[in-house]
Amino acid sequence: MKRILLALICLLVLLSGCLPGAPDTGPEKIAKDGEDEKVVISEDINTTERYYRSVIPYSPGSSRGFILNGVDNRLDIDEFETGLMRISQEVFDPDKYVLQEGHILSKEDIQSWIDRRSDNKKGLNPKLGVGKSASVKEKLEANKKNPKYLSFVLEQDYFVQKKDDNVELAGISIGISLNSIYYFTVTDKEGKIHSGTVDLRKDQGKVIAEGKKMAQQIVNDIREKKDAKNVPIMVAIYQEEAQESLIPGRFVAYTSVGGGKTNIGNWEDVKERYYLLPSSEAMKDHRGDAEKFDNFKSKVEGFFPNFTGVVGRAFYKEGELQRMTIEIPMQFYGKSEIIAFTQYVTGLVTSNLFEDIPIEVYISSMGRQEAIIVKDPHEKEPFVHIYR
Numbered sequence: 048m049k050r051i052l053l054a055l056i057c058l059l060v061l062l063s064g065c066l067p068g069a070p071d072t073g074p075e076k077i078a079k080d081g082e083d084e085k086v087v088i089s090e091d092i093n094t095t096e097r098y099y100r101s102v103i104p105y106s107p108g109s110s111r112g113f114i115l116n117g118v119d120n121r122l123d124i125d126e127f128e129t130g131l132m133r134i135s136q137e138v139f140d141p142d143k144y145v146l147q148e149g150h151i152l153s154k155e156d157i158q159s160w161i162d163r164r165s166d167n168k169k170g171l172n173p174k175l176g177v178g179k180s181a182s183v184k185e186k187l188e189a190n191k192k193n194p195k196y197l198s199f200v201l202e203q204d205y206f207v208q209k210k211d212d213n214v215e216l217a218g219i220s221i222g223i224s225l226n227s228i229y230y231f232t233v234t235d236k237e238g239k240i241h242s243g244t245v246d247l248r249k250d251q252g253k254v255i256a257e258g259k260k261m262a263q264q265i266v267n268d269i270r271e272k273k274d275a276k277n278v279p280i281m282v283a284i285y286q287e288e289a290q291e292s293l294i295p296g297r298f299v300a301y302t303s304v305g306g307g308k309t310n311i312g313n314w315e316d317v318k319e320r321y322y323l324l325p326s327s328e329a330m331k332d333h334r335g336d337a338e339k340f341d342n343f344k345s346k347v348e349g350f351f352p353n354f355t356g357v358v359g360r361a362f363y364k365e366g367e368l369q370r371m372t373i374e375i376p377m378q379f380y381g382k383s384e385i386i387a388f389t390q391y392v393t394g395l396v397t398s399n400l401f402e403d404i405p406i407e408v409y410i411s412s413m414g415r416q417e418a419i420i421v422k423d424p425h426e427k428e429p430f431v432h433i434y435r
Contacts, residue, residue, distance in 0.1 A: 088145055088208075096370075096405075099132060099146035102206060102214070108148030110157055110202070117161060117199030118224055119290045126295035126321075127285050131203055131222040134317060138281040138303050139205045139218045149202025151219060151275050157200050160265060163193075169268065171197050171261045186233045187243055194229035194245040196257045198287065200265060216274060220281045221265060225258045227251075227287050227296065251286065255299055258284045262302070263311050270309050280304045282311070294321040294360050318366070324359030336361065336368055336401070343400050347375065350391055351384075370405045379412045386433060389418040393431055396422050 087103040118124050132146065162170035172195040177185050205218035229245040247254050262282045269275045283301035288294060298317040304310070322329040325344065329337040344357040360372045375392065379385050389410060396406055406429075408420040415434075422429040 097136065097141055099135075099141045099144065099205075102145055102147045106147060106150070108202065109150050109152060110154045111148065113154045113157060114199050114201065117157075118287060119230070120288055120292055120295065122292065122295035123224070123287045126297075127199075127201060127222055127224055127287075130285065130298050130319075131201060131220055131283055134283045134298055134301050135203065135205065135218075135220040135281055137301065137315075138279065139220070144205040144207055144218060145214065147204045147206060149204050149219075151204065151269065151272050152200070152202045156268070160200055160261070160268075161195075161197055163195070169264075171264060183233050183235045183241055187241060190229075190231040190233070190243060191245055194226070194247060195231075196225050196229075196247070196254055197223065197261055198226050199224040216278055218279045218281065219269065219275060220283070221262075221269070222283050222285055222298075223258050223262055223265065224285045224287055225254050227254075228289050230290070255284060255286070259300070259311075259314060266304055266311060267309055277307045279306050283317070284314075293358060294323045297321060319362070319364050322361045322363065324361055324371075329361065333361075333363070333368070339400065340371075343395055346395055347392060350388060351377065368401065368404055371401060371407075373406065373408045375408065375410045377410065377412050377417075379417065385410070385412070385417050389420070389431060389433055393420050393429060396420055397429055 088100050091100070114124055114127075118127060159167050159169040160171045163172045163175055164170040165174040165176075173193040175186070175189050176193055177189040181189070199222075201222035201224065203220040203222075204216055205220065206214040207217040208214050225247075227246075227248050229247060230242070231244070232240050232242045234240050262284070266280055266282065269280060281301060281303050283298050285296060285298050287296040297319050300314040300316055302311050302314045304312075322333065324337060324340045326337075329340075340359050340361075344359075347357050348354045354377060356376065358374045362369045362371070377388065379388070392408060392410065396408060400406065403424050405424060406420075406422040408422075409416065410418040410420075418431070418433045420429055420431050
């Protein structure tokens with residue numbers, strides 16, 4: 048049960064945007080290289096997923112909050128950050144490295160890359176092709192012909208502990224987030240806004256190729272930074288989902304550049320994907336899992352006549368189901384109903400729903416969280432909490 052409680056704590060911290068971890072021996076005071084002030088490596092937490100330890104006191108990144116200007120879907124924002132940590136483990140071993148938000152790149156650096164080349168000499172998105180004096184129609188057409196591919200660049204810094212108990216920067220991870228749909232607006236002389244979209248999913252190969260070309264320029268620019276000249280850099284390409292999507296996008300490729308080097312070599316494919324349940328795509332690609340979820344959904348729907356639906360997000364890696372998140376919105380009329388329903392769903396989760404993977408179930412009513420069920424496949428009983 049203690050492990051489940053710790054898993055829940057980790058989950059809540061993750062949802063709030065902070066992700067701790069650390070040595071089994073407890074907090075350890077150390078100093079950053081070249082600094083006298085002592086810092087702490089946070090304590091380890093026992094969870095179903097592997098997380099990096101963190102440097103404390105927590106130091107917000109140079110571009111904190113700036114991602115909201117580039118990535119629209121909250122699910123994409125969360126997956127972009129946590130997914131980059133996951134991909135980074137292929138290069139930076141969590142047993143040896145500790146994590147801190149990026150401090151090498153500024154908001155201005157990131158914005159310069161997101162800009163169009165016609166607006167900024169370092170801009171990585173295509174030129175618009177028309178001037179400011181062009182008509183609204185011309186600007187709309189220009190945006191359709193020259194969509195922006197790059198939406199954001201995320202940095203994470205990785206430190207190692209030295210023999211003298213100092214820590215020093217030993218690696219940088221860079222996430223490059225690409226649009227799947229390019230949303231754009233043009234304002235006319237009267238202040239009226241005209242909007243449009245370009246569906247880039249129709250030519251995903253071209254979008255990813257553009258992202259890989261951008262990666263080389265980004266690495267070149269990072270190498271000009273004083274603190275980043277000689278550390279390894281891991282770069283990963285992320286493909287966003289649409290603004291209204293109920294599932295996040297995914298990482299599609301990553302590469303590593305050795306310390307002091309700039310040229311990017313081969314890229315490794317990342318075989319990860321989220322599926323919405325129920326959906327025709329899930330039924331097509333993972334029929335057995337989709338049918339099992341449909342059976343669970345039918346039983347839940349049979350409990351109350353006023354049920355509104357069950358939505359699942361299933362995460363696959365190398366074609367294998369890794370974890371599942373289920374959201375159940377209901378309209379309850381009393382606490383006894385909530386307790387009875389939570390007990391019923393807990394029974395379904397523990398009896399026949401994906402025994403070998405972590406499952407999180409969120410039960411809500413009228414936008415308010417009512418209960419949470421967390422099933423750890425290594426524990427006999429799930430953790431259940433009903434909010435007061």
